[in-house]
Amino acid sequence: MQMQIKNFDDLELAKKVGLTELYPDKPKILVGMATCGLAAGAQRVYDLLHKKAQQAHWDGVVEKTGCIGFCYKEPLVDAVFPGNPRITYETVTPEIAESLWMEMAAGKIPENHVMARLDVDDMILDGGPRKFYKGKLTGFLAKTPRYEELDFIKLQRHIAMRNCGFIDPDNLLHYVARGGYFPLYTALTAMSPEEVINAVTTAGLRGRGGGGFPTGVKWASCRKAKGWPKYVLCNADEGDPGAYMDRSLIEGDPHAILEGMLIGAYAIGSNEGYIYVRAEYPLAVKTLQRAILAAREAGLLGENILGSGFSFDIKLNLGGGAFVCGESTALMASIEGKPGEPRAKYVHTVDKGLRNRPSNLNNVETWANVPVIIGKGADWYREIGTEGSKGTKIFSLVGQVKNVGLVEVPMGVTIKDLVMQVGGGVPESREFKAIQIGGPSGGCIPKEHWDLPIDFDSLWEAGAIMGSGGMIVMDNSTCMVDVAKFFLDFLIDESCGKCIPCRLGLKRMREILEEFSTGKGSLADLDELESLSEAVKDGSLCALGGSAPNPVLTTLRYFRKEYEAHILEHRCPAAVCKALITYSINPETCNGCTACAAECPQDAITGEKKQPHTLDPSLCIKCGACFEVCKFGAVAVA
Amino acid sequence: MSVTFKSLENILERYPPSPEHLISALQDVQAKFNYLPAAAMTAVCDHLGVPLSRGWAVATFYKAFSLEPKGEHDIAVCLGTACHVRGGRNVYDKFRRDLDIANEEGTTRDLKFSLRQVRCLGCCSMAPVAQVDEEIQGNLTQRKAGHLLKMYRKR
Numbered sequence: 001m002q003m004q005i006k007n008f009d010d011l012e013l014a015k016k017v018g019l020t021e022l023y024p025d026k027p028k029i030l031v032g033m034a035t036c037g038l039a040a041g042a043q044r045v046y047d048l049l050h051k052k053a054q055q056a057h058w059d060g061v062v063e064k065t066g067c068i069g070f071c072y073k074e075p076l077v078d079a080v081f082p083g084n085p086r087i088t089y090e091t092v093t094p095e096i097a098e099s100l101w102m103e104m105a106a107g108k109i110p111e112n113h114v115m116a117r118l119d120v121d122d123m124i125l126d127g128g129p130r131k132f133y134k135g136k137l138t139g140f141l142a143k144t145p146r147y148e149e150l151d152f153i154k155l156q157r158h159i160a161m162r163n164c165g166f167i168d169p170d171n172l173l174h175y176v177a178r179g180g181y182f183p184l185y186t187a188l189t190a191m192s193p194e195e196v197i198n199a200v201t202t203a204g205l206r207g208r209g210g211g212g213f214p215t216g217v218k219w220a221s222c223r224k225a226k227g228w229p230k231y232v233l234c235n236a237d238e239g240d241p242g243a244y245m246d247r248s249l250i251e252g253d254p255h256a257i258l259e260g261m262l263i264g265a266y267a268i269g270s271n272e273g274y275i276y277v278r279a280e281y282p283l284a285v286k287t288l289q290r291a292i293l294a295a296r297e298a299g300l301l302g303e304n305i306l307g308s309g310f311s312f313d314i315k316l317n318l319g320g321g322a323f324v325c326g327e328s329t330a331l332m333a334s335i336e337g338k339p340g341e342p343r344a345k346y347v348h349t350v351d352k353g354l355r356n357r358p359s360n361l362n363n364v365e366t367w368a369n370v371p372v373i374i375g376k377g378a379d380w381y382r383e384i385g386t387e388g389s390k391g392t393k394i395f396s397l398v399g400q401v402k403n404v405g406l407v408e409v410p411m412g413v414t415i416k417d418l419v420m421q422v423g424g425g426v427p428e429s430r431e432f433k434a435i436q437i438g439g440p441s442g443g444c445i446p447k448e449h450w451d452l453p454i455d456f457d458s459l460w461e462a463g464a465i466m467g468s469g470g471m472i473v474m475d476n477s478t479c480m481v482d483v484a485k486f487f488l489d490f491l492i493d494e495s496c497g498k499c500i501p502c503r504l505g506l507k508r509m510r511e512i513l514e515e516f517s518t519g520k521g522s523l524a525d526l527d528e529l530e531s532l533s534e535a536v537k538d539g540s541l542c543a544l545g546g547s548a549p550n551p552v553l554t555t556l557r558y559f560r561k562e563y564e565a566h567i568l569e570h571r572c573p574a575a576v577c578k579a580l581i582t583y584s585i586n587p588e589t590c591n592g593c594t595a596c597a598a599e600c601p602q603d604a605i606t607g608e609k610k611q612p613h614t615l616d617p618s619l620c621i622k623c624g625a626c627f628e629v630c631k632f633g634a635v636a637v638a
Numbered sequence: 639m640s641v642t643f644k645s646l647e648n649i650l651e652r653y654p655p656s657p658e659h660l661i662s663a664l665q666d667v668q669a670k671f672n673y674l675p676a677a678a679m680t681a682v683c684d685h686l687g688v689p690l691s692r693g694w695a696v697a698t699f700y701k702a703f704s705l706e707p708k709g710e711h712d713i714a715v716c717l718g719t720a721c722h723v724r725g726g727r728n729v730y731d732k733f734r735r736d737l738d739i740a741n742e743e744g745t746t747r748d749l750k751f752s753l754r755q756v757r758c759l760g761c762c763s764m765a766p767v768a769q770v771d772e773e774i775q776g777n778l779t780q781r782k783a784g785h786l787l788k789m790y791r792k793r
Contacts, residue, residue: 039761039774071763241718244760279665279702280756282772320661320700323757337660337688339699398720398762405763436719472719486722490757496699599781601735623735624728625780 003173005298007307011176011185014298018177022167023080023130027060027104029053030078032165034067034251035283036244040074045097049077052101060104066252068165070152071405073115078165081109085132085141090115109141116153117144124162125179125375151421152403157384159392160208160245160368161408164252169287172294175255181300183375187263188308191374193223196267200370202378204390209235209326209363210441210467211543212389212456215370218360222268222350225358230270232261232312233354233361235331236277236284239323240439241490243470245394246364248406250277250284253368254291258314260367262305263374265312268360273314276331279321288316323440323494327542328353328361330496341496342542363468365394385411389455397423399472400430409454416450419473430475434558438467440487440494441547443554444480463554465547479576480559481566485513487551495544502545505536509552516563518579519570526563530556575637578622583637585626587612590634596626641677645670650685657688660696664703673704709745709752711790715768718758725779726766730755732780733768736787750791 005014031037031046050062070076073090077097080086087109089100096113103110120129136142147153158164167174175181187196201216222230234257238246250257261273277285292314295301303311322340324330330340332354353359369391373381385391389411395418398404402424409418415435419425426432434444437454443464445452452458456466474483488510497503512529515521533549540546556563565571572580585596585605592610597603604620607613615626615635627635649666653659663686667678674697683693697703715730733739733753737746745752761767764776768783775786 035759035774036761036763039764039767039776074763238760239757241722241758242720242762244758244762247760280758281760318662318665319702320665320696321702322700334661335658337658337662337696338692339695396762398765399723439719470719472723474723478723483723486719494757601732623731623780624725625732628725628728628779629781 003298005176005181005300005306008185011181011306014173014176015179018171018173018175021171022174022177023082024061025082027082027107028080029060029062029104030065030080030165031062032067032074032076032078033064034248035281036067036071036248037074037076038283041093042075044094045075045077045092048094048097049101052098052105056105058105063168065167066164066169067248067406069156069161069406069408070115072403076115079104079109080132083133084109085137085144086118086121087141087144088115088118088147089113111140114140114144116147116150117141118147121166123178124159125182125372127179151424152405152407155409155413155417155422156407157392157410158408159372159384160249160256160365160394161252161406162372163256164248167253169252169254170290170294172255172291172298172300175253179375180255180371181259183371184259184262184300185306187266187374188306188310193267193269196263196374197223199378200267200373203373203381204385205366205369205373205381206389206456207363208365208369208393208468210438210465212466215362215366218350218362219264219267221348222358222360225351227352227356227358229272229357230268231354231357231359232265232268232270232273233331233335233359234261234273234275234367235326235328235361235363236275236288237319237326237331238278238281238364238468239326239494240468240470242398242436242472243396243439243468245396245406245469247278247281247284249364249368249394250281251287254287255295256368256371257364258291258295258301260362260370261314262300262312263370264360264362264367266310270360271311271313273312274317274335274354275314276317276319276325276335279318285316285318292316322496323490324496324542324544327544330542331361332359339496341498342544344541365469386453386455388457393454393466393469395469395471397471397473399436400426400475400478401473402427411455412453414451414453415445418454418471419450423473426473426475430477432473433476433478434474434480436472436474436483436551437470438465438550439470440490441465441543441550442467443550444474444483444558445554446558448558463550463557465550477574477576479572479574480555480562481513481516481572482574482576484552484555485510485517488513488548491544491548495548499540499545501536501539502548505532505539506545506548508532509536509549513552516566517572517577519566521567523564523567526556526567581622581637582617583615583620583622583624583626583635584617585613585615586634586636587614589632591632593632595629595631596635599625599629601625641671641675641681646678646681650681653686655685655687657686657692660686660688660693661700664693664697668703672708673706706745707749709749711751711771711793713751713753713768713770714756714759715753716757716759716761716766717755718762718765720758720762721766724765729766729768729778729780729783732783733787736784751787
C-alpha cells in the first residue's frame with residue numbers, strides 16, 4: 001500500500017517504515033538487476049532464488065536492486081544477515097545461486113564465490129554511517145576483503161550513485177529511508193529559492209552532461225527570465241557510445257533524479273517538468289514511469305507538495321533514436337513533436353527554450369547530485385574535487401581494460417590511477433595506448449599524458465572534453481586511423497543535416513581517412529584534413545558539428561606517426577585496416593585442428609586433419625573468423 | 639496486420655489533437671505494427687492536425703521509425719565505441735553475410751530477421767553485444783553469432 005507523504009511527520013514515518021524494509025530483522029538477499037546485470041543473466045538468478053524462498057516459506061526477503069558498478073563481476077548477489085556484514089557474491093550463475101541458496105536456507109552465510117564484505121553502510125544523506133555488526137568478526141568473514149580495500153573501490157566515492165545497489169529502485173520508502181526527500185523538505189520549508197540557487201552555485205556544481213556549465217548560474221538566469229510557464233527538463237537521452245551512467249542511475253535510483261528536479265523547479269519557479277529519455281533503454285523508461293507514479297500517489301509530485309504550496313509534475317518523453325537530440329535546442333524541438341534540429345543559440349534556452357518559454361535543462365547525473373548539496377550543505381560538497389571542478393564524476397570505464405564498470409571518483413583523479421588501479425590495467429600481453437574521453441565530441445589522450453588530472457579544464461586543454469563520462473581504454477590492437485574513421489561514421493550518420501560544414505565537411509573528411517586506411521593518400525591530405533577540421537568546427541551551429549573534428553584532431557596531434565605509417569609505408573601498425581593487412585597460418589604452430597577451416601566463410605583455408613593448414617590470400621575477405629577461433633595462436637595477422 | 643480505423647482508434651484516443659503528440663503517437667503506431675504503414679501515417683496526421691509532409695519529415699528523421707515492415711526477429715548489433723574496439727564490426731559483418739543482407743542494414747526476404755546497427759546499448763562491460771528482440775547477448779564472437787542465428791531460425 002502506498003503512503004501519503006504530506007508533511008514532515010509523514011516523511012519521518014515513511015523513513016521508519018522504509019528502514020524496517022531496507023534492513024529487516026531477517027535475512028535478505030539482493031540481486032543486482034539493472035540492464036548490465038540482466039544482460040549477464042540476473043533474471044534467472046532472481047527467479048530461482050525467489051521461487052526457492054517461496055517454496056520453502058523462507059523467513060527472509062529476496063529483492064532486486066540497481067547496479068553498484070561492478071559490471072565485470074555481474075550477476076552480483078548480496079546477502080545481508082542481521083548482525084553481520086553485507087557479503088557480495090560475484091558472477092553468480094543459476095547453478096551457483098542454487099548452491100548459495102542451500103546454505104542460506106540453512107541459516108548459514110555461504111563462504112564460496114565471495115567477492116567482498118561491506119562493514120558500514122555510508123548513508124550519506126542520513127547523518128552518518130550505519131555499521132552492520134557489533135564486536136569482532138571471526139572465521140571466513142574476518143578474512144574476506146572489505147569493499148574499501150578493493151582496488152576497484154579504493155579511489156571511489158559514491159555520491160550520485162549513493163543508493164544504487166542498496167535500494168529497490170521501485171520502492172519509494174527505501175529511498176526515503178536513506179534520507180531521500182528530506183532535502184526537498186528543507187528546501188521547500190527552510191530556504192528561499194534564491195538560497196537554494198546560492199547553495200548550488202557555492203557548491204560549484206557543473207553540468208555533468210558534457211559542457212560543464214555552472215548549474216547555479218544557469219538556474220539563476222532561468223529564474224530571472226521573463227515568461228510563463230517555465231519548464232524544468234532532464235536530459236536522459238544518453239547517446240554517447242560507451243557511456244551508460246545515466247541509464248544506471250535511473251535504473252538504480254530514479255527518485256534521486258525526481259527530487260533533484262523538484263528542488264530545481266522550486267528554485268527556478270517552475271511547475272512543469274519533462275524527462276526526455278532514450279527509448280533504447282526500456283528498463284530505464286519503465287523504472288521512471290513507476291517512480292513518477294509512486295511519487296504522484298505519495299503526493300510528492302502534484303499540488304501543494306509537502307504542504308508548502310509548491311506544485312510540480314513531470315511528464316516523460318521517449319526519444320526517437322537521434323544522437324543530436326542530446327543537444328538542448330534539438331531536444332526541445334523533439335519534445336514539441338518536430339525533427340530534432342538544433343537552432344542557433346543567440347537567445348539562450350533559459351530565456352526562450354521549450355515552446356519559446358524559459359527552460360532549464362540539466363543532465364541526469366547533475367540532477368542526482370542536487371539533493372546531496374541541499375542535504376549536506378554546499379561547504380561539504382565543495383571539499384570534494386579540484387579547484388575548478390567540484391564533487392565527483394561517474395565514468396564508464398570500458399574497452400580494453402580488465403575491470404570494466406561504472407566508477408564514481410572525485411574530480412582530479414589521474415587517468416593513470418583510473419586505468420591502472422581502478423581498471424586493473426589492460427589485458428595481459430597488451431599495452432595501454434590511449435584513452436578516449438568524451439564520446440564523439442571528445443578526444444584520444446595518449447600514455448604520455450596519463451598523469452593528467454581528470455577535471456573539466458585539464459581535459460579541455462588536452463583537446464578532449466569531459467563529455468558525459470565515457471572512457472574507452474584502447475591498447476595496441478586499436479588503430480587510431482580506424483578510431484577516427486569510426487567516430488566520423490557515427491557523426492555523419494547522426495548529423496541532422498542543417499549546416500553544410502557538418503553535413504558535407506564530415507563526409508569529405510571521412511573520404512580522406514578512407515584513402516589513408518587503404519594505403520592511398522598523401523601527406524598533403526593530412527593538411528587538408530586539418531584545415532577541413534577547422535572549417536567544420538567554425539561553421540557549424542551546434543556542439544555536434546562544432547566538436548565533431550575532435551577525434552580526428554586529437555589522434556592527429558598525438559598519433560601522427562601512425563597516420564604516416566598508413567600513408568608512407570602502406571602499413572597499419574595495429575593490424576586493423578583491412579586493405580593493409582594479410583592473414584596467414586604459421587605451419588610451425590598449426591596442429592591441424594581444422595577449427596579455422598570450419599569457420600572460414602570463403603573456404604580459403606585448406607589442409608588435412610592434423611597437418612598444418614594453408615590460407616589462400618586471394619580468397620580471404622579478412623573477416624578474422626580464423627584468428628578468433630584458433631586456440632594455438634597459429635593464425636597471424638600483419 | 640491491416641490498418642483499419644478500428645485498429646488505430648486506441649492509439650489516437652490517447653492523444654489530444656495537438657501537433658506536439660506527433661512523435662509519441664507515431665511511436666505507438668510503430669510499436670503496434672512494427673513499422674509505419676502509410677495509411678496509419680495519414681490517420682495520425684489528420685487526427686493531430688499536422689501536414690502529412692511534417693509526418694514524413696519526422697518519420698525519416700528519427701531512427702526509431704521504419705517505413706518498411708520489419709522481420710519477425712529484430713537484431714540490433716551494438717557498434718558503440720567499446721564494442722568497436724572489441725571487434726563488434728566483424729560480428730556485424732558475420733550477421734550480414736549469414737543473413738545475406740546486401741545493404742548496411744535490412745530485412746531478410748522471408749521476413750524472419752531484421753538487422754540493424756545501434757550505437758551503444760549501455761552494456762559495454764560485455765562488449766561486443768547485440769540485442770535480439772528483448773534479450774541482450776554479450777561477449778559475442780563470430781562463431782557465437784552464427785549459433786545465435788541457428789537458434790532463432792528454429793524458434
